[in-house]
Amino acid sequence: MAIAQKTFSDYLDDAKEMASEVSKVTDRIERERMIPPEITNQMKDRGLFRLLMPRSLDGAELDHPSFLRLVFEFGKADASVGWCFNQNNVFATNSTRLPEKASREIWTDWRNVVTNGPPTRDTLATPVDGGYRLTGRWNFSSGSPHATWLAALTPIKDSNPSEIRVLLIPKNKATMIDTWDVHGLRGTGSHGFEVNDLFVPGHLSYNQSDTPREPGSLYKINTTLFFCSGFATVALGAARTALDAAVEMSTSKIPTNAPGQVTLRDMGTVQRQIGQAEAIWGAARAYLHENHSRLWESANKDQPIPTADRIGVRLASTHAIRQAAEVVDIAYNLIGSTAIFASSPVQRRFRDIHVITQQVQGQMYHYDTAGQFFLGMEPQGSI
Template sequence: MSENNIKHSGDYFVNLIKSLTGEILKASDQISYDRKIPDQLLKKMTKSGFFRLLVPRKFGGYEIDFIKYLEIISIVSMIDASLAWCLNQNNVLGTLAAFMPEKLALEIWNDPETVLSNGPSVNSAAVILEDGYCLSGRWDFSSGFQHANWLVALATVINPNRTSDEREEIRNMLLRKKDVEIVDTWDVNGLRGTGSFSFIADEVFVDHSKTFIEGAPPLHSGPIYVIPKALMFSSGFATVALGVARSSLNYAIKLANEKTPSKQMMLRDQQSVQREIGKLEATYRSAKAYLDNAVSELWESSLLTGNIEEPFKADLRLSSTNAIRQSVSIVDGSYSLVGSNAIFNFNPIQRKFEDIHAISQQVQGRMEHYDSVGRFFLGMEHKGLF
């Protein structure tokens, strides 16, 4: 299996996802309505390996080039942001295979249909028992929850013997859906298809073998596993945002070449429209170029040295947040150009408008990241998600 996986390069998966774009487009409305990936499309994507792109080859994954990985996310995001979001969320979680005990990784990824989901915790706690932990807490925004078959719950370990100078231990706890209470909170418009449900654990026993420490170095070497998860999430979700922006601007350009508003010239012949298209195009290209350059430099550093210095991390954090914030402006500008028809659900730009504003509210798009990177450039302690 490992030899076969090596043959499946990043280019292989880029070409494969391009062959599925028609099917993804056809399923887009159903993805939004059902708040999940349709079973047939999901089965095809899991069978093809799209949910283990970053999993170590040793465990049946592909460890593809990170730049090629983001190209795949970009292609999908131009068609359906929710599917692209889930694809990024679930693949980044797949890198956990490099950090957990080998026996656990093999158990999880021996199933070709394995997909992981998680979410930020709310008052989670894991009380130490003789051979495991008693886990309680709530985890929200678990993207891809409906198609996931393993849940990752981050929890603070409650250790009565911890001394005041010892840091709190945080562990990843691997759960099944049967172990938790599912809470359907996902009554939203933007990114509706992600089905980002919540789940609750109420004094659930978790065997020690199903846990591992968060923040420990990887047990499996490779350039992908040097990249902090926070930056994989940020660059992936920034790529989703740029895909939504690009497809929105493409739609506005197409419409400008076709539409003549009542008692006006054709949109393309109006100077204000020409100027706005030019400004939006410049905004998109500059944001994408900055992100692409930051990703390229960080990835090259990881490949050549097996290490990523702080300036590369800061640059990727800044370019990711910038890409998300600028994408909002691009979609808003494109939406405005479309006119009154933009508000109808039959118009594809309406969902893109909803999606981009949902993306902007997610942790990777927070304005506070500018503060954190600003402190870094000022030579101060940044305490950011680098």
């Protein structure tokens, strides 16, 4: 089905179907540290990496609240898949900042996916006739196994004032570096890459502050808020699965030395913890939804998005990530030694969620940024 003919209902069906397939191969995703090609190729062919791209580039230009519903489906199935789904779709919004020639060169092929990662300190692009000579190394490139293009954020040599640009390079022109030996989100394949004196044509670059060509509501919101709200949704999905698994296990597990040999389900302390976890999860999700809805409403108006709305999503996203981790911790502690085995769905979400909290969007200093705003100060963080 052509992407222009697909409705949100079609995409939701696609996401649920693909999430079901993902659930069957989670052990493989964990072991191989990547999403299997037969999964990512189906996602590409269904347009599931083009959801936030403009219709002018054969994208879905799906409204962001609907997009987050799809993120949640993948986040429940496997946090690594949800992470890459969000990361790769959000980055594709930059197709509106690149020159149109470059965007069509990259994204005309539905199987092309771009990933990015933060640079190390020694990256540099030197201006030359027709483009740049690029040298450097970049890490944490989520989805790099299924990506076909890489985005390299880099300073431009001798620029005045100092300029930072993003240069797009085909993956086959870079050296991939296997760095992703981690305990959680293993399936994201967030490896590093490096290039040495590689020529990059000038049209394959842009400044992150460039104004998008497209007028749609999606392109009034900066990628930081897309990243944080999407990753928060992944965290909530992982926490939902962990808590549901703990509830299911509680109906059959009889703890060693439990008085009366009762199941976990019949113990008052377990009942209390489940109630608390549900309240924590529900409150975090509602707070994120409330603030994200306000942001989206503002994006649909013909005016700049208020700082208060951007702060709201920034705060709610980090808070959702931290609260999701608390929910997973409750589930982990509740089921005892069952949680320590690799086969446990709770154990995997425990590792995944404690990688998500360490990523920039889950960091505690975002509370500082929000606090500065509420105290009448100029917010110092990224919003």
